[in-house]
Amino acid sequence: QSVLTQPPSVSGAPGQRVTISCTGSSSNIGAGYDVHWYQQLPGTAPKLLIYGNNNRPSGVPDRFSGSKSGTSASLAITGLQAEDEADYYCHSYDSSLSGSVFGGGTKLTVL
């Protein structure tokens, strides 16, 4: 049981827009801690996709964006491409656990 809650799967056709939600609580996202998102392609290590709620590291396309409100956050992907098919994880800090916490991951399928 992950501390942050994500939908197990989402899907969309090429060119469409999809969102992935991440729900936390008052000790993590709701406490003001930043949310970060990672993309994990099959058989590879996770890659930082969004940091600090809505910032993209150099090299990440602007098709990826993040937002945060209250105890939740979202990752949006526009103009879906086949190469976006991957697992996506949200991540934050939890003050009651004094450590990082993750969502259970969301598998994105590009139809």
Place this chain on the structure above:
Amino acid sequence: QVTLKESGPALVKPTQTLTLTCTFSGFSLSTSGMRVSWLRQPPGKALEWLARIDWDDDKFYSASLKTRLTISKDTSKNQVVLTMTNVDPVDTATYYCARTQIDYSLDYWGQGTLVIVSS
């Protein structure tokens, strides 16, 4: 250019102690604000944060694994070591180390090392 690489045994027996080493380059753990974390991912499952060590030698552990983990650093060798005692088959996973920023984001990851716990 920042790189990290995990090393350690691929197979350990139940009840043994697992020792993993993260060797990194492109940054120094003696620089203020620098941190390195260890995480793991069981096959087909989600990421789990295990431990973190900071530039000032502060150490933080997963609450559920705290009694079994020890993290340490050798700044001169650019290495961070994680030991896990009394391993069990449920500890079978790919173990990753990652550079950790002040906002806790994990901006660079190693390739991971698969550890199987089996007799």
